[in-house]
Amino acid sequence: MSQPAAIEVVDVSKRFGPRWAVARLTFTLATGRALLLTGHNGSGKTTLLRMLATATFPTAGHIRLFGQETRAERAALRDEVALLSHASFLYEDLSAEQNLTLVARLRGVPQAKAAVAALLDKVGLTTRSDSPARHFSAGMRKRLAIARLLLKRPKLALLDEPFGELDPAGIRQMEALIRELKDGGTGVVLATHLVEQGQSLTDERLHLENGRAVGAQA
Amino acid sequence: MSGHPKILAGAFEVLRKDLLIEWRTRARLNALIFFSLATLLLFSFALGPDSELLRKNAAGYYWLGILMASVLSLGESFRIETENLALDGLRLIPTDPRAVFLGKAFGNAVMLWLLSLIVLPVMVALYDVTIREGVAQLAGLLFLGCLGISAPGTVYAAIASNARARDVLLPLLLFPVLLPSLLASVKATGLIFEGDPMLQLRSWVGLLASFNVLYWGLGFVLFPKIIEDD
Numbered sequence: 001m002s003q004p005a006a007i008e009v010v011d012v013s014k015r016f017g018p019r020w021a022v023a024r025l026t027f028t029l030a031t032g033r034a035l036l037l038t039g040h041n042g043s044g045k046t047t048l049l050r051m052l053a054t055a056t057f058p059t060a061g062h063i064r065l066f067g068q069e070t071r072a073e074r075a076a077l078r079d080e081v082a083l084l085s086h087a088s089f090l091y092e093d094l095s096a097e098q099n100l101t102l103v104a105r106l107r108g109v110p111q112a113k114a115a116v117a118a119l120l121d122k123v124g125l126t127t128r129s130d131s132p133a134r135h136f137s138a139g140m141r142k143r144l145a146i147a148r149l150l151l152k153r154p155k156l157a158l159l160d161e162p163f164g165e166l167d168p169a170g171i172r173q174m175e176a177l178i179r180e181l182k183d184g185g186t187g188v189v190l191a192t193h194l195v196e197q198g199q200s201l202t203d204e205r206l207h208l209e210n211g212r213a214v215g216a217q218a
Numbered sequence: 219m220s221g222h223p224k225i226l227a228g229a230f231e232v233l234r235k236d237l238l239i240e241w242r243t244r245a246r247l248n249a250l251i252f253f254s255l256a257t258l259l260l261f262s263f264a265l266g267p268d269s270e271l272l273r274k275n276a277a278g279y280y281w282l283g284i285l286m287a288s289v290l291s292l293g294e295s296f297r298i299e300t301e302n303l304a305l306d307g308l309r310l311i312p313t314d315p316r317a318v319f320l321g322k323a324f325g326n327a328v329m330l331w332l333l334s335l336i337v338l339p340v341m342v343a344l345y346d347v348t349i350r351e352g353v354a355q356l357a358g359l360l361f362l363g364c365l366g367i368s369a370p371g372t373v374y375a376a377i378a379s380n381a382r383a384r385d386v387l388l389p390l391l392l393f394p395v396l397l398p399s400l401l402a403s404v405k406a407t408g409l410i411f412e413g414d415p416m417l418q419l420r421s422w423v424g425l426l427a428s429f430n431v432l433y434w435g436l437g438f439v440l441f442p443k444i445i446e447d448d
Contacts, residue, residue, distance in 0.1 A: 053310060054310070055309070055447065057448060071448070074312075075314075078309070078310050078311070078312035079312060081310075083310060085303065085306075087303035087307075088302045089302055089304055089306060089310075090302050090307075091298060091301075091302075091304055092298075093239045093242050093243050093298070098238060102231065106311045106313050148307075
């Protein structure tokens with residue numbers, strides 16, 4: 001039996017009030033592949049990523065991840081999908097370590113303390129592990145959000161502008177992390193305005209304009 | 219990944235997180251204490267030097283002070299969840315929404331209970347109240363009353379958190395729903411203050427407990443529908 005696609009989007013539309021953020025979108029992504037999502041601001045990239053993450057659901061159409069429908073199987077899919085969003089999902093008054101420990105404990109990660117310490121080291125925040133997120137720069141917040149994502153060990157990583165707010169060293173580190181995810185078999189959807197950088201990390205490209213796919217998925 | 223903690227374990231983590239945030243900042247409790255004390259003082263100024271009237275109605279003013287402070291407390295408990303879309307992050311970990319409800323509602327109850335205990339001596343001195351039925355009984359009743367505010371309060375705070383006029387919306391939604399449990403809390407507290415010769419306390423506590431079961435049951439069922447973006 002063939003493996004189900006990591007992502008199967010079938011005639012999906014999403015409306016906010018009178019405005020269609022995504023309209024009649026259809027595409028698939030095979031397991032383990034990486035997709036570059038491009039488009040201007042307001043083209044529907046973030047809405048699409050939030051639907052793929054099961055944070056919100058389509059007004060019409062269906063999304064299946066690994067063969068499971070997102071609305072019906074949200075609890076199981078949330079285990080396997082992780083979103084790096086514009087919003088960091090962090091609690092500002094908790095320290096970096098406490099933010100990650102909360103996720104680890106809620107997920108029942110074994111040896112949570114060691115796992116958190118290893119991830120803080122990986123994203124270069126060990127020396128600031130006790131500082132509240134409120135005191136972090138935008139780039140440090142982004143790195144902490146990445147550590148939060150990696151803690152999930154997802155089968156599908158959804159990355160919304162992962163290079164934003166990062167300095168050149170941070171961008172190189174992010175590229176290495178995305179390659180590591182891919183090499184580990186994690187599917188990746190990468191939304192970015194940095195097309196050249198994105199193309200070097202992905203296998204396919206989907207361009208959105210006003211919520212619609214423009215041109216064939218390449 | 220190993221198995222998820224069950225609902226109660228998830229609720230404990232959410233509660234722990236909320237209390238940890240409060241412990242690190244102490245912003246909410248400090249603000250609530252000053253707000254409640256100011257409210258109690260205003261009642262006493264508004265009624266003038268009639269100490270008998272103050273003493274007679276002390277339970278009502280006390281609970282009104284807690285109720286008004288609860289609006290601030292509940293609003294703040296969801297402000298930390300809307301900042302950085304943290305509640306979305308919590309949902310996507312994933313955390314069972316019912317665990318989020320239990321953790322946050324219990325955390326809100328604990329916060330209000332602590333507040334009620336902290337302002338109690340000031341209220342006793344200010345309104346010249348005597349606690350005839352015992353402090354332990356009063357502490358238990360206060361916790362029961364705070365549970366009665368926190369369950370519907372958590373549900374409505376979640377609804378109001380995404381509204382533009384959230385500060386106005388929360389009390390508008392919450393106060394009418396709380397009337398029965400507030401009435402029971404005030405009556406029972408009054409009996410603890412003034413004595414209970416007719417043995418009515420048990421009935422009022424029973425009524426309050428019944429409303430708590432109703433509020434917590436409804437919150438447990440409805441909360442997932444409120445925070446999930448279907």
